[in-house]
Amino acid sequence: MTKKNPQGEVWIFAEQQDGKLNDVALELCGKARALADVLGVKVGAVLPGYQVAGLAPTLFAHGVDRVYLVDDPNLRYFTSSPYAFVMETLIDKYAPQIVLYGATPLGRDFGPRVASAIRAGLTADCVELEIGDVVDAKTKEEYKNLLYQIRPAFGGNIVATIVNPERWPQMATVREGVFPKQEPDATRGGEIVEEKIALDPSLLCVEVLERMVQERTVDLKGARIVVSGGAGVGSKENFQLIRDLADALGGAVGASRAAVNCGYIGAEHMVGQTGVTVRPALYIAIGISGAIQHIAGMQDSAKIIAINSDPKAPIFSIARYGIVGDLNQIVPWLIKAVRERPTE
Amino acid sequence: MASYNSIVLVKQVPDTSRISGDAMNSDGTIKRSALPAIFNPEDLCALEAALEVKDRFGGTVTVVSMGPPKAADVLRECLYRGADRAILVTDRAAAGSDTLATSYILSQAVKTVGNFDFVFCGRQAIDGDTAQTGPQCAEKLGIPQVAYLLEIIDVKDGKATLKRSIGDGWEIVRTTLPALVTVVRDANEPRPCSSIRVMRNKHKRVPAEVQDPAALAPEDRLEQWSLADIDADLDRCGFAGSPTKVHKVTSIVLKTEGHTSIEATEEGVRALVAELVKDRALA
Numbered sequence: 001m002t003k004k005n006p007q008g009e010v011w012i013f014a015e016q017q018d019g020k021l022n023d024v025a026l027e028l029c030g031k032a033r034a035l036a037d038v039l040g041v042k043v044g045a046v047l048p049g050y051q052v053a054g055l056a057p058t059l060f061a062h063g064v065d066r067v068y069l070v071d072d073p074n075l076r077y078f079t080s081s082p083y084a085f086v087m088e089t090l091i092d093k094y095a096p097q098i099v100l101y102g103a104t105p106l107g108r109d110f111g112p113r114v115a116s117a118i119r120a121g122l123t124a125d126c127v128e129l130e131i132g133d134v135v136d137a138k139t140k141e142e143y144k145n146l147l148y149q150i151r152p153a154f155g156g157n158i159v160a161t162i163v164n165p166e167r168w169p170q171m172a173t174v175r176e177g178v179f180p181k182q183e184p185d186a187t188r189g190g191e192i193v194e195e196k197i198a199l200d201p202s203l204l205c206v207e208v209l210e211r212m213v214q215e216r217t218v219d220l221k222g223a224r225i226v227v228s229g230g231a232g233v234g235s236k237e238n239f240q241l242i243r244d245l246a247d248a249l250g251g252a253v254g255a256s257r258a259a260v261n262c263g264y265i266g267a268e269h270m271v272g273q274t275g276v277t278v279r280p281a282l283y284i285a286i287g288i289s290g291a292i293q294h295i296a297g298m299q300d301s302a303k304i305i306a307i308n309s310d311p312k313a314p315i316f317s318i319a320r321y322g323i324v325g326d327l328n329q330i331v332p333w334l335i336k337a338v339r340e341r342p343t344e
Numbered sequence: 345m346a347s348y349n350s351i352v353l354v355k356q357v358p359d360t361s362r363i364s365g366d367a368m369n370s371d372g373t374i375k376r377s378a379l380p381a382i383f384n385p386e387d388l389c390a391l392e393a394a395l396e397v398k399d400r401f402g403g404t405v406t407v408v409s410m411g412p413p414k415a416a417d418v419l420r421e422c423l424y425r426g427a428d429r430a431i432l433v434t435d436r437a438a439a440g441s442d443t444l445a446t447s448y449i450l451s452q453a454v455k456t457v458g459n460f461d462f463v464f465c466g467r468q469a470i471d472g473d474t475a476q477t478g479p480q481c482a483e484k485l486g487i488p489q490v491a492y493l494l495e496i497i498d499v500k501d502g503k504a505t506l507k508r509s510i511g512d513g514w515e516i517v518r519t520t521l522p523a524l525v526t527v528v529r530d531a532n533e534p535r536p537c538s539s540i541r542v543m544r545n546k547h548k549r550v551p552a553e554v555q556d557p558a559a560l561a562p563e564d565r566l567e568q569w570s571l572a573d574i575d576a577d578l579d580r581c582g583f584a585g586s587p588t589k590v591h592k593v594t595s596i597v598l599k600t601e602g603h604t605s606i607e608a609t610e611e612g613v614r615a616l617v618a619e620l621v622k623d624r625a626l627a
Contacts (some may be wrong), residue, residue: 325608
């Protein structure tokens, strides 16, 4: 188990695929910078891959002080065991106090494996991270400068603050879009620490034979208008109404977790704590009751319109405009009104 | 001819897709009792993957769940759908386990079953969505993991060729066995229960489910294991084995500045669109 190290750095996992850093890694840089400034320590980024040294300046520009570069042909394509081993080895060597991962398919695959190996905690899908003190209710022992890992708890509109008082590093995953990407500062420099880590053949027991990466077809984060449907939409076929309204508005199609779980639409459309966080100019929630897990991902929208048949649905309490009624009537009216809208 | 034994990890969960107005209190908390307990959907896909391995290559399918006695419901369902053996790990000392402690307990159960080529589990459970327990079990078992299975392409010579999702695409990987595989919903269509298997297994109970365990006939008994039965170190289970602690829980007060109710009529909707155009919320 890793020793608690209050001078330890704040780390992020610098996820890249095919030599390109993903957005969430850069979003995490900004948050890590802010946390490290509170603690008075440096920000480190762990960058495994092959021929990826060229990514270091981007990480520096986004707030990283030190890039731990592990360049190895065996790390060209992600597989869980060697990536986890690299992380475990570096955590063991440098004892960072905090490690943040993007809650991407890749981060969610190997992050837990790292946590298990070093027997540390890993709090999934945090919506906020802060530094704070904790007094143990029983022992009265005070813990200074812990990482508050804040996430909605299943069970409604309740937010839980998770801490790891004893077992460090404190690790968390964060979904894309939760933290805004900070403006890069190209004049910021940093240090590249090259690490050679021997990968035992037993770690390389999964081979990637073929790989197909599709262009991302859903751009929720960049959309100015998002139209989302929930379980109230009722069927996969009826979800066409949501798409039609989004089309009419030139917006993106979103969905609540319930709608995804019901099979109405793919998970790439999910808005919320376990999906994408969006901040559009206009968000239209249709047949969505407003569980905190959804609200966490859209409450910062500039204007929210809620359409729901249940007047008591929590979504109305954050909506600028509310329409209580049958979405099967209201959405077609809305589509018509949008198509026929006056232009200024 | 080679055959392959699978162990499937399954969980009973509250049906979070049913969280609607009816299942919520006025303060926004969930009425848990209003949500039915169901078989975690992706765990059903994990079971199907294991049954597919059995159908194509031969072998056995053993199912393990951890939970309260009531979780035996999902084990019976596994037997109805084709599993050969089902085991419930239930112990008060397991309460309060986070994902690390849970994966420790499950990995001990898997080791106790022994003699396996595959461990299948759903990618994630719908009550927490963390997707951590599978990879953590793999680490504790010291075996490779392949996450987000879409298709079992082939199994031969002690290796499995699998297609997996990588979010914005897919990959075909080849792994040595034994391996742990997490399964996503798109992987397959779980087979229905067989009526013969329902008849044969519906009376089965774990001892903790019945008033008088001693009266349970051997043929009606489902296996029930305690933490001692799987040789688990109690310091690594439950609250003691969980590095993450809940520091505090706060309710959220949802509010917005100014709320306008729009009449649910065509005119009401038209007026709303006109206002949005005026505010430049619509391009």
